Amino acid sequence: xxxxxxxxLTTLIDTLDLERKVALLTGAGFWxxxxxxxxxxxxxxxxxGPSGVRGTSFDExxxxxxxxSSSALGATWDPAAARRYGxxxxxxxxxxxxxxxxxxxxxxxxxxxxxxxxxxxxxDPLLTGELAAAYVAGVQAHGVAxxxxxxxxxxxxxxxxxxxxxxxxxxxxxxYLAAFEPAVVRAGAWLVMxxxxxxxxxxxxxxxxxxxxxxxxxxxxxxxxxxxxxxRTTEPSARAEQHxxxxxxxxxxxxxxxxxxxxxxxxxxxxxxxxxxxxxxAARVGALDPAGRPAGCGAPGGPPGAPGATAAxxxxxxxPDPAAARELAAAGTVLLRNTGELPWSPGGPASVAVLGHNxxxxxxxxxxSATVRPAGVVTPLDGLRDALGADRVTHRLGARVAEGVQPFxxxxxxxxxxxxxxxxxxxxxxxxxxxxxxxRTGASLIWMGAEIPDGTDHLEISLRWAAPAGTHRxxxxxxxxxILDADGRRVLDADGVLTGDHGPGAAIxxxxxxxxxxxxxxxxxxxxxxRPSGFEAGLPLAALVVGEEIVVADPAAEIAAAxxxxxxxxxxxxxxxxxxxxxxxxxxxxxxxxxxxxxALVRAVAAANPRTVVVVNAGAPVLLPWRDEVAAVLVxxxxxxxxxxxxxxxxxxxxxxxxxxxxxxxxxxxxxxxLPVTPADGALHYTEGIHVGHRNWLRHGETPAYPFGHGxxxxxxxxxxxxxxxxxAIEVAxxxxxxxxxxxxxxxxxxxxxxxxxxxxxxLAGWAVVDAGPGPATARIxxxxxxxxxxxxxxxxxxxxxxxxxxxxxxxxxxxxxxxxA
Ligand code: BGC
Numbered sequence: 001x002x003x004x005x006x007x008x009l010t011t012l013i014d015t016l017d018l019e020r021k022v023a024l025l026t027g028a029g030f031w032x033x034x035x036x037x038x039x040x041x042x043x044x045x046x047x048x049g050p051s052g053v054r055g056t057s058f059d060e061x062x063x064x065x066x067x068x069s070s071s072a073l074g075a076t077w078d079p080a081a082a083r084r085y086g087x088x089x090x091x092x093x094x095x096x097x098x099x100x101x102x103x104x105x106x107x108x109x110x111x112x113x114x115x116x117x118x119x120x121x122x123x124d125p126l127l128t129g130e131l132a133a134a135y136v137a138g139v140q141a142h143g144v145a146x147x148x149x150x151x152x153x154x155x156x157x158x159x160x161x162x163x164x165x166x167x168x169x170x171x172x173x174x175x176y177l178a179a180f181e182p183a184v185v186r187a188g189a190w191l192v193m194x195x196x197x198x199x200x201x202x203x204x205x206x207x208x209x210x211x212x213x214x215x216x217x218x219x220x221x222x223x224x225x226x227x228x229x230x231x232r233t234t235e236p237s238a239r240a241e242q243h244x245x246x247x248x249x250x251x252x253x254x255x256x257x258x259x260x261x262x263x264x265x266x267x268x269x270x271x272x273x274x275x276x277x278x279x280x281x282a283a284r285v286g287a288l289d290p291a292g293r294p295a296g297c298g299a300p301g302g303p304p305g306a307p308g309a310t311a312a313x314x315x316x317x318x319x320p321d322p323a324a325a326r327e328l329a330a331a332g333t334v335l336l337r338n339t340g341e342l343p344w345s346p347g348g349p350a351s352v353a354v355l356g357h358n359x360x361x362x363x364x365x366x367x368x369s370a371t372v373r374p375a376g377v378v379t380p381l382d383g384l385r386d387a388l389g390a391d392r393v394t395h396r397l398g399a400r401v402a403e404g405v406q407p408f409x410x411x412x413x414x415x416x417x418x419x420x421x422x423x424x425x426x427x428x429x430x431x432x433x434x435x436x437x438x439x440r441t442g443a444s445l446i447w448m449g450a451e452i453p454d455g456t457d458h459l460e461i462s463l464r465w466a467a468p469a470g471t472h473r474x475x476x477x478x479x480x481x482x483i484l485d486a487d488g489r490r491v492l493d494a495d496g497v498l499t500g501d502h503g504p505g506a507a508i509x510x511x512x513x514x515x516x517x518x519x520x521x522x523x524x525x526x527x528x529x530x531r532p533s534g535f536e537a538g539l540p541l542a543a544l545v546v547g548e549e550i551v552v553a554d555p556a557a558e559i560a561a562a563x564x565x566x567x568x569x570x571x572x573x574x575x576x577x578x579x580x581x582x583x584x585x586x587x588x589x590x591x592x593x594x595x596x597x598x599x600a601l602v603r604a605v606a607a608a609n610p611r612t613v614v615v616v617n618a619g620a621p622v623l624l625p626w627r628d629e630v631a632a633v634l635v636x637x638x639x640x641x642x643x644x645x646x647x648x649x650x651x652x653x654x655x656x657x658x659x660x661x662x663x664x665x666x667x668x669x670x671x672x673x674x675l676p677v678t679p680a681d682g683a684l685h686y687t688e689g690i691h692v693g694h695r696n697w698l699r700h701g702e703t704p705a706y707p708f709g710h711g712x713x714x715x716x717x718x719x720x721x722x723x724x725x726x727x728x729a730i731e732v733a734x735x736x737x738x739x740x741x742x743x744x745x746x747x748x749x750x751x752x753x754x755x756x757x758x759x760x761x762x763x764l765a766g767w768a769v770v771d772a773g774p775g776p777a778t779a780r781i782x783x784x785x786x787x788x789x790x791x792x793x794x795x796x797x798x799x800x801x802x803x804x805x806x807x808x809x810x811x812x813x814x815x816x817x818x819x820x821x822a
Pocket of ligand 1: 102
């Protein structure tokens with residue numbers, strides 16, 4: 001590779017004995033690789049990803065930018081937005097000292113039942129691939145490595161460590177691998193993460209797909225890092241193109257791999273190649289300094305000519321982009337329906353009832369490893385109060401969404417020791433002696449490994465909670481024993497126990513709640529003692545949420561009260577959505593319906609006020625059975641830390657809801673086109689083959705609630721005609737028929753009814769994002785390089801003859817037709 005001095009790497013590799021080489025191939029800890037001072041190699045820090053840079057801890061005192069989740073980015077359809085997203089994360093990684101960002105997630109929205117879809121971009125391989133490539137280029141422009149993951153087939157979470165996804169050869173190449181190819185080949189990602197699951201037999205950390213196409217046909221010269229804990233064997237994984245085992249320091253390579261090389265069971269050149277890749281990565285991110293002088297590679301912006309290392313004119317390396325979270329959230333917001341209600345006239349309605357649990361407990365990011373701790377979050381209620389004035393905005397819960405104990409809001413806690421905001425956490429030994437104390441501002445607390453002092457027996461959390469007068473259920477979500485005193489009185493002594501089958505991480509992200517009823521007539525002093533169950537087994541992990549469990553005693557009365565508030569207001573905004581028990585990592589969804597009584601809430605509010613706007617706060621499709629009864633529906637996804645501001649911008653028309661659906665939204669969730677995600681006997685068969693997502697809906701002739709590519713924006717558009725330009729681009733004449741500037745995403749779909757091979761009914765071949773004022777505009781669409789090809793055995797083939805190209809505003813809203821090649 002031109003960007004790295006390969007001869008230097010050879011010299012450095014020759015300096016190391018086998019033990020030292022092998023030692024480098026397993027992490028030093030949870031989030032870092034090993035240093036090797038002998039060759040000037042420092043440890044490299046890896047961080048999740050993909051919508052923020054968490055760094056090495058979950059500590060709110062080291063906050064992270066929280067961007068809208070990936071499905072919102074997918075909805076922008078805009079490679080320029082994806083590059084900006086990547087640039088913002090690259091700068092953030094630099095600021096937080098991370099060398100490697102564990103993202104983007106390049107798996108597909110194969111089925112809306114997949115629980116982790118908020119982390120992925122789209123159901124379409126081309127849309128996913130183009131956005132992922134732009135994201136990678138943005139991150140790497142800062143000299144930070146991006147890591148497309150999880151290669152490949154991690155499209156659902158059920159039995160995720162073991163499921164064998166049976167995927168036909170054409171689907172594998174034309175759909176699932178195709179989604180990865182642009183990020184790897186064109187953007188030149190410096191790492192790829194192998195997935196937990198198996199594909200067609202072997203688990204992905206030892207699967208032949210790592211060699212072909214990844215390191216072979218695609219020429220990937222970077223590092224394949226395992227998903228955390230995914231490498232389970234020594235020899236098969238070492239012989240595969242699996243290069244780095246994470247996390248460390250324990251692992252199945254180490255001494256066992258040294259022995260395997262010594263005994264001739266694994267070739268020494270295999271180890272050398274892995275070490276070379278790791279050092280190449282180190283050179284690229286600036287972690288290799290053999291001569292004690294600044295490394296020649298991986299400087300901010302990257303060396304000239306390095307893949308993905310073009311200078312970033314739009315954001316200098318290390319420069320934060322504070323507006324990114326707000327603007328990207330608006331750009332990804334999809335207006336599904338609008339009867340003329342939106343945008344509100346300047347100044348907005350005189351009074352607005354903002355209803356729903358997610359209006360105040362907004363989901364601004366997905367759960368699981370994607371979680372970061374932002375410095376603050378603007379909820380929809382905050383955003384609307386700021387924009388309209390608090391006196392014009394009222395709120396009512398309407399229906400509960402989040403179940404279990406939710407963290408106390410930062411502004412409601414006082415640290416009894418400092419008198420400032422927050423709480424005090426003290427690590428105590430078995431005799432009760434304090435080993436260390438921390439003053440914290442957040443009530444979601446996670447400590448791992450060395451963050452927990454040796455000898456810790458339990459944690460003691462103390463705070464004064466500004467409780468509104470009344471009865472509250474106070475407690476914790478945690479795995480372990482919880483003892484709670486309120487105003488000096490013991491109110492709770494209980495165990496949080498995980499039931500059923502759980503993977504690692506469940507103690508953090510799926511912890512059960514224990515709580516007690518506490519009556520207060522004002523602020524209450526709380527002291528909570530917590531002994532994590534994992535301590536018994538020597539597991540250094542303590543995770544708990546301290547807070548309140550919301551109870552709605554009479555759901556019908558709560559809905560009626562919300563509807564009454566709506567009736568007395570000029571307009572109503574109902575924020576509906578999912579909770580972290582529905583969309584997170586490690587499990588899939590059992591239903592696509594909104595949880596709790598939210599459908600009844602929307603219907604009651606819409607009946608009470610014809611100016612009802614519904615905002616959907618979900619990372620993936622949900623069912624909207626009332627969609628034709630409300631004035632407008634916006635999908636705000638998990639909108640990042642400035643979700644509420646972006647929402648206010650969109651409602652008031654300050655910004656266009658610029659998004660288009662990156663994934664089909666079903667009507668009932670029981671349609672044939674909606675694929676199941678539950679394996680049978682350990683295997684999940686991708687029987688739909690190449691007909692994924694909208695291709696499946698077209699094949700079955702089923703009508704979804706909203707099709708792929710749909711989104712309205714705030715102006716009208718006419719498509720006047722399309723032609724093939726001399727340079728091969730599709731030139732589309734449009735008119736913005738409204739009286740305000742707007743955005744349109746002009747989409748081009750290919751079809752080939754008389755093909756000699758099986759084809760999708762039609763497939764996305766290219767698109768263009770057009771921003772234009774009223775009047776005529778032109779879109780130029782370049783068809784993707786591989787748009788016409790199909791996979792035949794181990795080669796790509798393009799059928800001779802003409803294909804049909806339809807151009808329009810969604811996969812089912814097609815307005816012009818051409819033949820290509822002409
Ligand atoms: C997830 C990865 C993540 C890793 C490290 C795994 O469980 O699947 O996406 O990067 O953990 O947190």
